[in-house]
Amino acid sequence: MNAPDLLEAEPRQAPAPGRQAPRNDFYDDLDGLERPTRPGPVPDPAVFQGLVGRTVRELDPTTEADPVGVLVNLLSAAGAQMGADPHLRIGNDRHPALIWALTIGATAAGRKGAATNTARLLLTAAAPGFTKDNLLSGLSSGEGLIEAVRDGDPTKKDDPGHIDKRRWIVESEYGITMARARREGSSLGGVLRQAWNGEDLGVMNREALKVTAPHIAIIGHISPRELRAKMQDSEMAGGTYNRYLPIFVHRNLILAESRGADPQLVDNLAATWRTVLADARQTGEVTLDEPARKLWREDVYPALCGDEDGDGPLAEFTARAAPYTLRLAMVYALLDHHRQIQEDHLRAAHALVNYSRASAAHVLGMGADTTGDPKLDKLAAAVRAAGPRGLTGEEVYKLFRKANKDERNRLVAALLQIDGYGSAQIPGTGRHATVLLYAPPAD
Numbered sequence: 001m002n003a004p005d006l007l008e009a010e011p012r013q014a015p016a017p018g019r020q021a022p023r024n025d026f027y028d029d030l031d032g033l034e035r036p037t038r039p040g041p042v043p044d045p046a047v048f049q050g051l052v053g054r055t056v057r058e059l060d061p062t063t064e065a066d067p068v069g070v071l072v073n074l075l076s077a078a079g080a081q082m083g084a085d086p087h088l089r090i091g092n093d094r095h096p097a098l099i100w101a102l103t104i105g106a107t108a109a110g111r112k113g114a115a116t117n118t119a120r121l122l123l124t125a126a127a128p129g130f131t132k133d134n135l136l137s138g139l140s141s142g143e144g145l146i147e148a149v150r151d152g153d154p155t156k157k158d159d160p161g162h163i164d165k166r167r168w169i170v171e172s173e174y175g176i177t178m179a180r181a182r183r184e185g186s187s188l189g190g191v192l193r194q195a196w197n198g199e200d201l202g203v204m205n206r207e208a209l210k211v212t213a214p215h216i217a218i219i220g221h222i223s224p225r226e227l228r229a230k231m232q233d234s235e236m237a238g239g240t241y242n243r244y245l246p247i248f249v250h251r252n253l254i255l256a257e258s259r260g261a262d263p264q265l266v267d268n269l270a271a272t273w274r275t276v277l278a279d280a281r282q283t284g285e286v287t288l289d290e291p292a293r294k295l296w297r298e299d300v301y302p303a304l305c306g307d308e309d310g311d312g313p314l315a316e317f318t319a320r321a322a323p324y325t326l327r328l329a330m331v332y333a334l335l336d337h338h339r340q341i342q343e344d345h346l347r348a349a350h351a352l353v354n355y356s357r358a359s360a361a362h363v364l365g366m367g368a369d370t371t372g373d374p375k376l377d378k379l380a381a382a383v384r385a386a387g388p389r390g391l392t393g394e395e396v397y398k399l400f401r402k403a404n405k406d407e408r409n410r411l412v413a414a415l416l417q418i419d420g421y422g423s424a425q426i427p428g429t430g431r432h433a434t435v436l437l438y439a440p441p442a443d
Contacts, residue, residue: 036109040248041358043068049348050336051276052078055269059118061253062261068355069115069249072101073219077123078277079331080168080217081130084198086283088330088341090323096198097280097331099324100218102174102241104227104363105249112221112249116170121261125270127277136169139177139218142187146201149214167216174220178230181240189240192218196243220244224363242319245352248359280334289340292329299407300325300350303375318357325349375400379411383421383436390424390435412436 047068048056056071063070079097086097103112124131136148152161171177181188187203194201195216202210288296304322328349329341336345382399383391400408415421415436426433 035253036251038250038252040250040362041355043355044351046348046351047071047355049344050332051272052332052335053348055122055273058265058269059122059261062258062265063111063114063118064251064253064255064258065111065114065118066105066249066252068247068352069103069105069110069112070118072099072103072245072247072352073116073119074122075099075328075331076101076217076219077119077168078273078280078335079327080134080166080215081123081127081277082280082283082331082334083166084213084215086280086286086330086334087198088286088326090326093323094198095323095327095330096215097327097334098196098198098215098217099245099327099331100196100220100243101245101247102220102222102227103247103249104222104224104359107223109251110221110223110249111251113172115249116172116219116221118261120170121266122269122273125266126273130166130168134164134166134168136167137171139169139171139188139192140180142189142191142201143203143209145188145191145195145216146203146209146211149201149211149216151210151212165211165214165216167214169216169218171218171220174222175226175230177220178222182230192240193243218244224248227363245324245356246360246363247356248362276335276337279337283334283339286330286333287340288329288346289342291343292341292346295343295346296326299403300346302402303350304353318353318360321353321357324356325353328352375403375407375411376414379415379436380418380421380438383415384438386436386438388437390426390437392433392435396436 047053048071052071052074055074056067059070060067076099079099082097084096087094089095103110103115105112120131120135139145148162149165149167150161153159177188180186181192191201195214198213198215200210200212201214301322304325325346326341326349329345332345332348333339333341336342338345379391379396379399382395386395396408396412400411403411416423420439422437422439423434424437426435
């Protein structure tokens with residue numbers, strides 16, 4: 001296969017310094033609604049896929065919450081409601097439909113609570129018994145979490161324990177939870193790590209205090225400043241926080257007199273969700289169909305595991321990107337009434353994990369050089385390193401020799417949407433060559 005002489009993307013001039021990249025329709029003023037300027041990363045529209053994406057779109061005009069915040073709350077709540085039976089296999093590990101997320105936004109402008117309340121509104125209509133009995137808050141200790149879902153005591157006749165082990169835990173002040181986990185002798189971090197895996201829980205010094213097959217999902221709210229202040233290297237190395245998807249959120253609308261979603265809209269959406277969630281609970285092992293397996297094997301998995309160089313806080317925070325992509329894809333698929341993950345579900349999950357990585361980079365102050373897509377970061381770095389001469393098509397080909405033409409096209413097209421990057425034609429003998437260029441935006 002010959003290296004391309006011309007980049008397989010529509011040439012366009014380098015953007016003028018300071019020009020903003022196009023944004024997807026949730027964040028553009030296409031409907032006459034006033035939308036504030038967004039200070040952080042913007043998710044790929046692919047994350048709003050299928051039933052959950054349509055639901056977010058329907059509810060978007062009724063709340064100031066960030067659509068991606070509503071999305072991740074719905075995915076987490078749905079996975080919790082589905083229970084422990086739906087699962088997928090990654091090697092010898094069994095992964096349940098558990099999605100844990102930290103929604104990270106400014107205290108005033110993040111609208112973190114509004115995102116959770118929007119998801120809770122729908123879930124209450126679709127599964128009122130679940131929200132009444134299974135929605136908790138107040139994580140304080142490992143023993144307390146175990147108590148909330150413990151098995152019955154076999155030595156006592158009238159102690160059945162908790163038959164339903166599903167829980168959706170919402171912590172509106174997750175900084176407090178982090179502080180509790182850091183206390184000397186606290187078992188909270190260790191119990192949380194086991195709970196994410198769906199493992200049985202127990203306390204050795206109290207034989208009756210144990211849990212069989214817990215199914216616990218968590219949403220935490222925290223501000224960027226508080227997260228940075230409370231995180232410690234030992235905590236990241238322990239693996240507690242790489243079990244959460246960091247999701248940057250920001251107020252998306254200014255609704256001075258909103259009365260929220262119309263009850264009829266909520267009831268209509270809930271009718272569909274009620275059926276889908278009930279069917280999902282009857283599902284066992286979830287697999288990938290053949291096109292999705294090919295996409296995972298040849299594109300997504302290498303992107304998640306093969307293109308990430310270095311270490312440090314960002315790598316620690318996103319260390320579970322591969323299993324999380326499949327967990328998310330499973331929930332997307334089940335919400336679409338599919339028992340096999342299809343390509344669209346996998347692409348949506350990959351896009352959300354990439355957004356999570358971009359969120360972590362933004363919150364941890366790693367600057368605009370991180371996009372959330374490791375391959376795109378690699379291409380951007382190569383273009384910057386090329387300097388004024390630009391990066392040629394042949395060099396792009398060598399950089400991604402194992403990628404196919406469509407993937408290289410995708411990366412080039414995505415790069416050209418980023419402020420400061422563009423392309424230009426370089427005169428030569430015969431056909432002009434196109435190079436990628438970087439012009440830093442003016443401060």
